[in-house]
Amino acid sequence: MSTDSITWPQTETAAHPFVDRLHEWVTTVDHKRLGILYIIYAMVFLLIGGIEATVIRIQLIRPHNDFVSPQVFNRMFTMHGTTMIFFVVMPFLFGFANYLIPLMIGARDMAFPRLNAFSFWMTAFGGLLLYFSLVGANGLYGAGNAPDVGWFAYAPLTSRTFSVGHSTDFWTLGLLVSGFGSIGTAINIVATVLCMRCPGMTLAKMPLFAWLNFVMAGMVILAVSPLTAAQIMLLVDRYLGGHFFDTQAGGSAVIWMHFFWIFGHPEVYILVLPVFGFASEIIPVFSRKPIFGYSVMVGATIAIGFISMSVWAHHMFTVGMGANANTFFVMSTMAIAVPTGIKIFNWLATMWGGKIEFKTPMLFCVAFLFQFLVAGLTGIMLGAAPFTWHLGNSYFVIAHFHYVIVGAILFSLFGAFYYWFPKMSGKMYSETLGKLHFWLFLIGFHLTFDFMHIPGLLGMPRRIYTYEPGRGWDTWNFIVTIGVFFQAAGILVFLGNLLWSYFRGKSAGSDPWDAWTLEWSTNSPPPAYNFYTIPMVQSRRPLWDLKHPADPDWEYE
Amino acid sequence: MNATSIAVAEQRIEWDRPSRGRVGMFGLIAAETAIFTIFVVAYLFYIGKSLTGPMPKDVLSVPILYTICLLSSSLTIHAAAKGLRRGNVRSFGTWWFATIALGAAFMYGTATEWHRLIYHEGLTISTNLFGTTYYSLVGLHGFHVVVGLVSLSIVMALTLLGNVRSEHAERVDVLSLYWHFVDAVWIVVFTVVYVIGR
Numbered sequence: 091m092s093t094d095s096i097t098w099p100q101t102e103t104a105a106h107p108f109v110d111r112l113h114e115w116v117t118t119v120d121h122k123r124l125g126i127l128y129i130i131y132a133m134v135f136l137l138i139g140g141i142e143a144t145v146i147r148i149q150l151i152r153p154h155n156d157f158v159s160p161q162v163f164n165r166m167f168t169m170h171g172t173t174m175i176f177f178v179v180m181p182f183l184f185g186f187a188n189y190l191i192p193l194m195i196g197a198r199d200m201a202f203p204r205l206n207a208f209s210f211w212m213t214a215f216g217g218l219l220l221y222f223s224l225v226g227a228n229g230l231y232g233a234g235n236a237p238d239v240g241w242f243a244y245a246p247l248t249s250r251t252f253s254v255g256h257s258t259d260f261w262t263l264g265l266l267v268s269g270f271g272s273i274g275t276a277i278n279i280v281a282t283v284l285c286m287r288c289p290g291m292t293l294a295k296m297p298l299f300a301w302l303n304f305v306m307a308g309m310v311i312l313a314v315s316p317l318t319a320a321q322i323m324l325l326v327d328r329y330l331g332g333h334f335f336d337t338q339a340g341g342s343a344v345i346w347m348h349f350f351w352i353f354g355h356p357e358v359y360i361l362v363l364p365v366f367g368f369a370s371e372i373i374p375v376f377s378r379k380p381i382f383g384y385s386v387m388v389g390a391t392i393a394i395g396f397i398s399m400s401v402w403a404h405h406m407f408t409v410g411m412g413a414n415a416n417t418f419f420v421m422s423t424m425a426i427a428v429p430t431g432i433k434i435f436n437w438l439a440t441m442w443g444g445k446i447e448f449k450t451p452m453l454f455c456v457a458f459l460f461q462f463l464v465a466g467l468t469g470i471m472l473g474a475a476p477f478t479w480h481l482g483n484s485y486f487v488i489a490h491f492h493y494v495i496v497g498a499i500l501f502s503l504f505g506a507f508y509y510w511f512p513k514m515s516g517k518m519y520s521e522t523l524g525k526l527h528f529w530l531f532l533i534g535f536h537l538t539f540d541f542m543h544i545p546g547l548l549g550m551p552r553r554i555y556t557y558e559p560g561r562g563w564d565t566w567n568f569i570v571t572i573g574v575f576f577q578a579a580g581i582l583v584f585l586g587n588l589l590w591s592y593f594r595g596k597s598a599g600s601d602p603w604d605a606w607t608l609e610w611s612t613n614s615p616p617p618a619y620n621f622y623t624i625p626m627v628q629s630r631r632p633l634w635d636l637k638h639p640a641d642p643d644w645e646y647e
Numbered sequence: 648m649n650a651t652s653i654a655v656a657e658q659r660i661e662w663d664r665p666s667r668g669r670v671g672m673f674g675l676i677a678a679e680t681a682i683f684t685i686f687v688v689a690y691l692f693y694i695g696k697s698l699t700g701p702m703p704k705d706v707l708s709v710p711i712l713y714t715i716c717l718l719s720s721s722l723t724i725h726a727a728a729k730g731l732r733r734g735n736v737r738s739f740g741t742w743w744f745a746t747i748a749l750g751a752a753f754m755y756g757t758a759t760e761w762h763r764l765i766y767h768e769g770l771t772i773s774t775n776l777f778g779t780t781y782y783s784l785v786g787l788h789g790f791h792v793v794v795g796l797v798s799l800s801i802v803m804a805l806t807l808l809g810n811v812r813s814e815h816a817e818r819v820d821v822l823s824l825y826w827h828f829v830d831a832v833w834i835v836v837f838t839v840v841y842v843i844g845r
Contacts, residue, residue: 202671277678281667281670281674285664285666315679315681318682320685322682322787323783327779334779340696340775340776341693349685352685
């Protein structure tokens with residue numbers, strides 16, 4: 091009844107010819123279409139990066155395997171890391187941010203729609219540049235090579251002497267160009283959140299997802315720019331004969347590490363903050379309770395944003411920075427566990443006493459919660475410098491950060507996919523296939539990444555293309571690789587579910603979850619202008635107020 | 648029911664949000680600041696670490712005149728923006744042109760300095776660490792001045808064609824923020840290169 095004022099019948103559009111529709115998608119400045127473009131783009135790269143991971147794991151399934159050559163192995167782990175961070179998780183998160191933030195804050199588009207399109211195409215171009223190296227990296231001979239310097243590309247391995255040909259240049263240019271795209275999108279998100287909120291939506295009434303993306307965007311502005319600067323320096327070194335990272339001429343290899351990780355560690359929090367946003371939207375809806383401790387959640391987010399800028403050198407304990415620097419970075423790394431812990435307790439308190447519905451999005455979020463806790467605990471272990479002296483560059487580190495990126499980020503992302511798929515497509519996904527995806531992926535994840543800690547503790551270093559038998563690593567590596575196939579099966583079920591539901595799924599309606607944020611007040615999928623009339627809000631849960639006019643939230647907030 | 652709650656809302660809500668252009672420009676300035684910070688840190692870190700000459704104290708001379716040009720262009724652009732806010736397009740155009748002229752003079756100063764360094768002192772970007780850091784930092788700043796000059800010139804052309812009116816004052820303000828930023832960065836670069844590093 092009361093939702094009639096902001097919902098209206100679906101406008102019928104005649105089917106255009108394919109070329110016209112393609113043209114509309116390529117030239118679009120609509121935040122929803124750009125969001126979907128980001129997501130589809132990331133999905134393609136998820137498959138590519140996943141195949142690279144599978145190649146790595148098949149090579150390591152038994153000692154002295156020769157599935158790929160050492161050279162190809164180096165290219166695989168470099169491309170896997172670069173792809174997954176820059177061209178999978180970042181575009182996924184920007185896609186969701188693009189799609190959801192204007193809808194959640196009651197706006198009709200982002201603050202700068204054309205900058206938005208520009209940023210997407212820059213990101214897309216960056217990914218294409220990286221993969222064009224396979225064709226073009228040896229110049230015009232048509233026999234290229236992928237970059238093989240590792241995803242953090244330490245100097246002096248990237249100098250002309252040790253990295254001949256153009257593969258490293260494609261890596262540099264790809265990240266430089268996509269970095270411009272990221273900064274553009276980040277500026278857009280900040281301006282959207284500050285300037286486009288609908289009447290009544292003060293900062294203290296914004297959905298947490300908007301808050302977390304706002305802080306994330308601020309961090310992108312401050313953290314991706316140093317990477318851009320470092321890439322410019324690397325290009326100066328490689329093309330103009332500069333000496334920034336040239337140890338032969340007095341340059342420093344360690345300063346590249348600093349510049350890279352000044353970007354690299356905030357980047358982890360850039361990836362994880364929007365994911366916290368997903369959990370903060372999904373967990374309350376499926377627990378049928380408002381989020382516990384909203385203002386503390388916001389405060390913890392801002393605290394994470396600040397502290398994460400001063401923890402970068404915990405990636406460099408093995409370099410030999412001296413006791414004072416080590417102590418500082420150990421302390422700051424321990425400190426960041428506090429706001430993160432606050433968040434975990436708040437999600438648990440949201441679920442506590444709630445009427446929990448274990449739909450697929452909620453399953454993924456519960457798994458996220460526990461896996462993120464484990465990831466955080468191994469993070470604290472590695473945050474202690476003496477521990478890192480023993481296990482730096484071992485598979486323990488690999489297991490730790492894959493627990494963050496797969497166990498926390500990817501799980502929460504899958505939850506977000508299932509939660510917002512009905513909004514984006516207008517169709518309901520198959521709950522059976524969703525649960526199958528969840529269990530396959532959960533089993534695969536734990537087989538791979540739980541057992542990956544152990545060869546790390548037994549001393550197996552990362553980035554080795556093979557190993558001697560009889561060191562106690564064989565069984566563990568075998569189990570780890572078996573897990574990959576479960577995960578791959580899960581991903582295939584996921585893609586099948588999306589495609590099947592898109593074409594054959596039941597109509598979802600505008601509000602399938604009985605949720606409380608503004609995106610559920612408009613049609614699924616929303617029309618180009620999002621809202622027929624700009625909504626007005628009085629509390630953090632505007633749809634609750636509409637649905638329960640006798641007991642609205644704003645009487646209590 | 649819903650209608651009443653919204654009516655209440657209308658009475659209660661005074662809705663004021665910052666301007667998009669300003670927020671966007673401040674975002675860009677924050678990103679640029681981070682980029683410049685990294686280059687400045689690299690410059691400071693590499694002071695005195697060159698293995699071969701020429702050294703800064705041998706070849707650098709302080710460009711006081713051109714620095715005064717660039718810094719005073721902040722005043723002229725401020726006067727131009729103020730003129731446009733008052734609706735005085737002629738005053739705006741004059742001061743705007745003065746800003747472009749001062750910016751161009753600064754770039755001329757950089758060009759002559761680089762010409763001298765390259766052809767007479769034999770210092771290029773690949774000579775030593777000083778050359779690498781000097782040309783990168785000053786060049787990065789010069790690049791931003793050039794971008795600013797191109798943007799200012801577009802506005803100048805639009806002004807001469809009669810397309811700039813007082814309702815564009817907000818946009819001109821946003822562009823002048825960028826120019827002020829470029830000037831402020833020069834103070835840092837000047838201090839680092841010509842005071843600390845020499």
